[in-house]
């Protein structure tokens with residue numbers, strides 16, 4: 001742990017999301033549904049120097065073990081994110097996020113003529129795949145393919 | 155098969171099964187044999203965009219198999235569309251029929267409809283999206299007129315960029331062992347991302363180079379609106395026009411197809427050559443749609 005990371009206090013129990021692409025921490029919170037109604041203590045560090053990534057963001061949520069399924073959605077915008085589950089100040093489990101095969105309601109299709117953008121009771125559905133290192137999503141309804149997914153988070 | 159939404163939902167076996175079934179219905183389509191196989195069934199034609207050919211050929215196919223058809227005109231459909239969601243329309247209409255044929259201006263509308271329908275949904279075109287029954291009848295025409303699909307050399311000519319007919323057809327053809335030539339003006343080339351996704355033996359070509367070698371020339375309309383001005387349009391389209399000169403260079407056994415309507419990409423004189431099969435292709439729409447209707451309803 002570097003000195004700088006100590007800026008954020010240690011948590012006793014909870015979820016630490018490390019190695020988030022610099023600048024994407026706020027979107028990570030959005031994907032996790034963490035907003036002004038959240039009661040947990042949430043700390044966030046942006047543009048922290050990192051040996052592996054140059055700069056990175058970190059999010060720490062105290063007292064909450066976020067489900068793996070939910071955490072994997074982070075891979076859409078931060079494919080290198082590492083999840084650390086902390087118990088009694090120690091890291092109990094560590095894993096890399098893995099993009100889900102299907103995501104519902106998180107991405108918005110950029111195709112104006114797509115039924116998913118019509119005034120219908122419809123939730124967007126995208127199929128996720130990897131093209132090299134890049135995460136690519138394909139609309140279930142119109143087949144449109146998108147990459148650089150941060151732009152399309154609802 | 156429950157719904158027919160996209161050609162990509164079908165594998166090669168599905169396609170071959172449907173083509174074989176179509177063949178069995180050909181004499182019914184021609185009026186040589188009577189069939190009541192869909193007696194008691196009702197098909198709802200739900201066209202949110204005008205279409206004469208596709209709607210009529212579904213209606214003919216259904217009626218010749220002893221079934222009934224209820225039509226919602228484009229005008230009625232558009233007033234329904236103002237009043238309620240497509241989801242609600244489908245939930246209601248699917249109570250009145252045994253299958254729905256839908257054409258809609260929005261991409262993915264047919265898939266969405268199938269998710270709200272109690273009965274099978276057949277996509278008859280969803281905007282720039284899919285039109286799988288056209289693809290099946292194109293394949294059927296090739297199979298009937300040449301005897302096979304595997305091993306053929308096929309030139310796709312015209313608007314390869316925007317034509318949904320072409321996009322679906324290429325996907326289906328790559329399931330077979332075909333050699334595909336792409337012949338189009340540079341501004342109307344097949345999109346790169348699309349090409350990257352395809353397997354198969356595909357290359358760009360000029361019509362002159364391949365005309366004597368191919369088994370099928372599939373021509374699509376080049377729309378004026380795709381060009382900056384009339385002059386540019388004329389200049390470009392001239393070299394993609396099929397004339398008697400073109401036909402002379404073709405193999406005796408080769409065929410010319412077109413999804414119709416044509417404007418002037420095939421000269422009228424060509425209609426009388428034995429290579430011209432586009433009107434036959436329009437006829438084949440009936441047995442192929444018969445096969446599709448029985449496939450989803452029985």
Ligand SMILES: Nc1ncnc2c1ncn2[C@@H]1O[C@H](COP(=O)(O)OP(=O)(O)OP(=O)(O)O)[C@@H](O)[C@H]1O
Pocket residue numbers: 001005009010011012016018058060082084086089090091094
């Ligand atoms: N109790 C804690 N409270 C808050 N954050 C913690 C706690 N323990 C570890 N962390 C943070 O979790 C992340 C991973 O910690 P770890 O000690 O595994 O570092 P590391 O060896 O650099 O791991 P990695 O290889 O994943 O980068 C770091 O960002 C660290 O600051």
Ligand SMILES: [Mg+2]
Pocket residue numbers: none
């Ligand atoms: Mg580290």
Ligand SMILES: [Zn+2]
Pocket residue numbers: 109110111114115116139140141142143144262
């Ligand atoms: Zn879409």
